[in-house]
Every structure is written in C-alpha cells, then in structure tokens.
Amino acid sequence: MIIKYFLTLTFLIALLSVKAQTNPVRINPNIVLPKDSIESKLLISTLNEFLNAAQKPNDENKLVLETEKVETFILLDEVNNIEKSEKYKDDYFYKPYLTNVVALKENQYLLQVSYIGTFENLSYLRTSFEFIAHKINNTFQYSSPLLRNTKNWKIEKAGNNVFHYQTTINKEKVKEFNKLATSFDLKLKATNKITDYYCTDNIIELQKLIGVDYKSDYNGRIQSVWSSSLGDKKLIVLGNNNSSFNEFDPHDLWHERLSLVISRSQVNxxxxxxxxxxxxxxxxxxxxxxxxxxxxxxxxxxxxxxxxxxxxxxxxxxxxxxxxxxxxxxxxxxxxxxxxxxxxxxxxxxxxxxxxxxxxxxxxxxxxxxxxxxxxxxxxxxxxxxxxx
Incomplete structure (x- = not known):
C-alpha cells in the first residue's frame, strides 16, 4: 500500500513538472544555430529555462543578465502569462517558436521568439519578442535589447533623474520636472532613488526599444507609458508623444515617486x-x-x-x-x-x-x-x- 502511494505521488509530481513546462520552444528547421553543437544545445536549453522562469515573479528568474536586470524586467512583464488564452480557455494555448538567431559578436546572440496558437487550422500570433543571449561562465544569461537599441542616444541629467533621448530635449521642462520631483521626494523621504526615462513618441517605438516587436494586446493603441523597478532604481519608457520631453503630468509624477518608496499595491x-x-x-x-x-x-x-x-x-x-x-x-x-x-x-x-x-x-x-x-x-x-x- 505504501509502495502504491509512493508511486502515485511520484507520478503526480512528474506530471506537474511536465505540465509546468508544457511549451518548450519550437525551432524552425531553417534557423541558423551556432555551429558548435554544444553551444547550440546550451543556448536552446537555457532559453527554455529563461522563458519558463519568465512566467514567475521577475526576481526569481536566475537567467536574467545581472547588469541589466531592471532593463530586462520591463520586457519580462510582457512575457509573463503570455501562453494563456482566455478566449480558448487554455493556459498553454500560445506556444513559443524560435524564429531567428543572429550572432552579434562572440558569445552574444540576438534571439527572436514568437508565441503562436492554433485553432481549427488557423494560426494566431500573440506576440514577437527579441532577447539578447550573453554567454557567461559556461551558461547563457538573457537581457532586453533596450541598452543596445539606445547606445547612441543622448543623456540629460537632473538630480537623480536621467533622461535618454535621440535628438533634442526640453531642458526647461526637465528643470520644472526635477523641481517638483524633488519636492515629492522630500515629502516621502526618498533618497538616492535613480530614475531613468527613455523618451519616445508612441507605443510602437516604446515596444521596439525594449524588445517587443509585436503584441496583439496593443492593437490599435497609440500611446502608453511602461515602467519597471528594482531596489533604488526605476526605469520608465515614455511612449506618449514625448520624444523631446515637452510635457509631463504632475499627477502621474506623484505616483512614480511614491512607487520608489513603496509598491502602490501596498497603499490605500x-x-x-x-x-x-x-x-x-x-x-x-x-x-x-x-x-x-x-x-x-x-x-x-x-x-x-x-x-x-x-x-x-x-x-x-x-x-x-x-x-x-x-x-x-x-x-x-x-x-x-x-x-x-x-x-x-x-x-x-x-x-x-x-x-x-x-x-x-x-x-x-x-x-x-x-x-x-x-x-x-x-x-x-x-x-x-x-x-x-
């Protein structure tokens, strides 16, 4: 009886483990993978681990590149729960497909992954992501392409706020922003909190910066603002007609500064x-x-x-x-x-x-x-x- 119970328990644990990783990445046979078969296998296995961990809280994902965590968390927020379809009542409806691998330089690859579901011989594209794989200490860690995509951008600093922009920035508006942000920080007793702002015109530019080539959830939408945070650092990507930072909403700024001190989910x-x-x-x-x-x-x-x-x-x-x-x-x-x-x-x-x-x-x-x-x-x-x- 004990043996039967043990075998049943073992079977259930194995079943749950398989269910938790139902959707390993599918690989298009035409994709050019690394020539080294060991490296190729390592790339695919760590990608599967990374995507599987992306369905859990961001800070539990051990394959996020250590030096670009907050930049990658903003992308992982979009990956989380991506397989689920409410319409078809299926938690694993959308499957990941590896659609491209590009060697950027030695030990670094750009990967494109699409999540596609099928129903009655029709295919439905949910999203397409870009990740950068970095080989470090015989494994791969993953990041958003945000820093790569903005490496030639200009920077304007005001207090603990850093503005990243392509061509021009409204310096007077930045000063006005910093003055109000500082007053909020004094109320909240917030010190040494760094916020990076990336300035873009619309949600399309915003998404492409962080590694979202397409996501059906945002069809027809023109503007948005996305953010992520880690410790004393916060990252905000402005996709609301703000490539030159000509305006900001003091109401939203209060929420941003509060979130540097305490999660807004924890307040009334x-x-x-x-x-x-x-x-x-x-x-x-x-x-x-x-x-x-x-x-x-x-x-x-x-x-x-x-x-x-x-x-x-x-x-x-x-x-x-x-x-x-x-x-x-x-x-x-x-x-x-x-x-x-x-x-x-x-x-x-x-x-x-x-x-x-x-x-x-x-x-x-x-x-x-x-x-x-x-x-x-x-x-x-x-x-x-x-x-x-």
Missing part, C-alpha cells in the same frame, strides 16, 4: 489618488479646476451621501476624462491631515491598508488622525467641501 488607492489630485491636479488641470467640476457635477446635490459613495464610487468628468468622486474626498482629507499633522499623518492614512469593503481599517486610522468616524463621516465631508475655496 483612494488616498494615493487623493494625494495625486491635491499635489498635481490631473488630466492637465489644476486641483482648483477639478474641484470646481466636482462641486458642480457631484456636490451640487445636497442629498449626496459620502459614506455611501465610499462603498459605491461614482464619477464625474473633466473634459472627456472620468474622475472618482471618492478620490476628491480623499484629497480634501489629505489636505486637512497634512495641515494638522504634517505629511507623517498623511503617510499613516496612505498605508492603512488596501481599499476593502466596509473600509474598517481606513475609518479606524481616519478617526485616530482627525476624529472623523464612520458615523459622522458624511457630515464632516460636507463641512470640508463647503469650506474649500
């Missing part, structure tokens, strides 16, 4: 948004302009119950852009708390716990800081709204 999102609104406005509008729209569209109804809105958010528009009414309420609370308790009080509410149904942790912290309870929340918020100028 409405409070985080409240900080961003009060410190940086939003959608190119000042806090005063947004608050005016909030009063006209939401707070003009004197029957509005802010406790209910806390649980069931509603929104209003500034131009074509939506804004959560609860975020504006939190902006008012942030303003009150910072005036009375300093930013240390704001930080306490910001880190009180994630948004949750009932918001018990939120109300407990809010009462400690301001005396506002869940019972008097609606009345106190009305007082803040009516006193705001």
């Amino acid at each position: 999102k409405p409070v985080d948004e409240g900080c961003a609104y009060i410190y940086g406005g939003s959608w190119g509008l000042s806090w005063q302009e947004i608050f005016k729209a909030f009063k006209e569209q939401i707070a003009s109804n004197k029957n509005t119950n802010w406790t209910e809105i806390k649980e069931t958010p509603i929104s209003f528009k500034t131009g074509n852009y939506p804004n959560s009414a609860d975020n504006i309420v939190n902006a008012l609370l942030v303003k009150k708390i910072e005036k009375e308790k300093g930013f240390e009080g704001v930080w306490e509410l910001l880190t009180c716990g994630k948004f949750e149904k009932g918001n018990e942790k939120y109300y407990t912290t809010l009462e400690k800081l301001t005396g506002i309870t869940k019972a008097n929340y609606n009345d106190k918020i009305w007082e803040l709204i009516n006193s705001e100028k």
